[in-house]
Amino acid sequence: MKLANTAHTSHSWRIHEIAGDFDLEDVWALDTPGGPGEFDKLVKQFSSGDFPDEAPLPVRALWALRWKLGGLLGLDKRSSGLDTRVGSLRGKLPEDLRETPTGPDEDWLPFTPLYRLEDEFAAEMANRTMHGVMHIAWVDDGQGGYRGQMAVLVKPNGLFGRAYMGFIKPFRYTIIYPALMRMIAREWRNRG
Template sequence: MRVPVSTHTERNWLIHEIAPDFEVEDVWEIPARLTPETFPRAVRDMADGDPNRSPSAISRFLFAVRWRLGELLGWDDDGHGTDGRVASLAERVPAELRGTPPEAGPASPFTPLYLTDDEYAAELANATVHGVLHLSIAPDDRGHVTRIAVLVRTNGWFGRFYMALIKPFRYLFVYPPLMRELGARWSRDSTT
């Protein structure tokens, strides 16, 4: 379920130091009670993520459309990502955390940045945005709450327009089935 941005910003996450120039676009709570022991498995699962394998047919379709548009319009071409248009946030990660996250799977659009006991961050950049996916667990009155935050720095007016255009699709067709799927899978994995 979508939760207020303040649930992310009020915590003292390392990502705030690494990406202070990014806006928190979305924060979602995943219905999985991960622990510090099960968090690394969820991170590996997230790093291997392939949007084309979403349980939602609509989500798979939307990603296919996005990849096709990116191909046709050159949004994902060399020079539009961290290889040219923007510098990777990896340069801002403290030296002791570099190389800590698992490698991304071949179909993941994200490049892992760092992993701690309670947070994981990965980035992507293209002609529209430079974005960060932040997975975290935080103590609460029932153990730990699991959340995903999406932070972005848009690329000019077109990036802002693009993010506004896709917002209803993200809220209706992408995030809800993704959160349910991750919640079910990670809850199942944490009991085995």
């Protein structure tokens, strides 16, 4: 379920110190009920998920189209990514976050993990359109349990990046995110 931005901004997450100049694009409640010690399971699930391969056909088709267009337009060239077009946020990490684990051993492509705490995880990516951060948190659900929460922060790359983000917004809200949320909930329910 999409949440108001305050669901993210009202917490004193460490990401605020690092990506304060990024736009908060989306905040989502994840249907991942659990206890206080289950956040690592959620991070591991994100890194080992099969999105978009296990997603419905429209999502897979949009994803394939995006990567095809990205290749044709050079959106995802190495020269437009982290530490080439933009510096990694790792250089902005406070000293105490530099030594934290960055994530599980699984491959996070296209994201690069930044840090992981007991209730917060952040990973970044960059391409020709934007520099983005996926922030996953473990929040009190107000009923004695916890659940995951995902926020997406972006810094568009100029007018082209803003136009691109505006163009894909309807697809994200009507096709991509609903399928992703269902997949996250299904994988959480089916976890061993």
